[in-house]
Amino acid sequence: MRTRHTGAATLAALTALTLAACGGGGEVGGGGEETGGAEGGGDSIKIGIKFDQPGLGYQDAGEYTGFDVDVATYVAGELGFEPDQIEWVEAPSANRETMLQTGQVDMIFATYSITDERKEQVAFAGPYFVAGQDLLVAEDNTDITGPEALEGKNLCSVTGSTSAQRIKDEYAEGVQLVERPGYAECVTALTAGQVDAVTTDDIILAGLAAQPANAGKVKVVGAPFSEENYGVGLPQDNDRCEDINAAITKMIEDESWDEFVTSNTEGTGYEPNADLNPPTPDACA
Known part of the structure; x- marks a missing residue:
């Protein structure tokens, strides 16, 4: 109260x-x-x-x-x-x-x-x-269903982020990494066809996809691979x-x-990982 x-x-x-x-x-x-x-x-x-x-x-x-x-x-x-x-x-x-x-x-x-x-x-x-690391792809993309599908593809993340490098190290050695100063710039590159996917936490990607300028153009894959x-x-x-x-x-x-x-x-098709959300707060130290 x-x-x-x-x-x-x-x-x-x-x-x-x-x-x-x-x-x-x-x-x-x-x-x-x-x-x-x-x-x-x-x-x-x-x-x-x-x-x-x-x-x-x-x-x-x-x-x-x-x-x-x-x-x-x-x-x-x-x-x-x-x-x-x-x-x-x-x-x-x-x-x-x-x-x-x-x-x-x-x-x-x-x-x-x-x-x-x-x-x-x-x-x-x-x-x-x-949240979980996920991928943002074009709305009509049916080929990229997870990080393993990025072999030979162009993947965008922000300068200094470790998320794209993690995919290269653990899932798709042949992925081509593209850096942009911010995620908005990554989404612009995605809608322009310059990259095949964008990666960071799923709810961050969903927020980007929900922007009016991106509505109907991009979607979150919905296969998070981190916690x-x-x-x-x-x-x-x-x-x-x-x-x-x-x-x-x-x-x-x-x-x-x-x-x-x-x-x-709203409008992105995003659903939080139901196995992990909503969370239970941890005991205070």
Whole structure:
């Protein structure tokens, strides 16, 4: 249930209690301006997302859309923050750990896979989604049904990504790798016939396919061959993990999770891996 705190006296009391619980240092959840702990009620909460992933985290003319945005808004609501109390912050992949460690954000929802290596630097709640590496192909392509079918084909991924190289190393040694600066450029190359497929996580591909410019032109193959657990990135000294996991569980139980997936991938034919989704959040460390 969402909790609102109104009135200066209530807000002042809540702030005082929170500061006392933190030893008076005023550093709640790794930084940011909010002061309400798990109950919210502070000025704002800073949430890191991607700004350039259609269908997941996308910023356009001051509007923020996508599955990660919807999930983050829901979770923040359960923590007591209204949508207008959320400050969205761009969280590029390479900067996510630093942003959490230095208090630039309070939490991150940005296709952030939970790994043991990352757990040495930050904490995670969730997962709230389990993605898998997949392929995006032309709508009328019936030949490419999985990574093994890419032998001799042209495969696009973004510069610096390891996903395309993984296919070359493990599935199709003769695949020709093509790099582009972003996935949007890869999709442009695909629709122009310059490449045969694009690879990254399946829900990222579905978000790209759902864009109006790509509608009816491309499709997700639907044969994921990896497992990526998307978690909520948190500072290691946070006290929110259990509350976030409770919010994720509620989101799944009241079917909001299904609505968020559907609304952000509509028209692409994409279905999350039913053996892995919806996920069950892990116990907090």
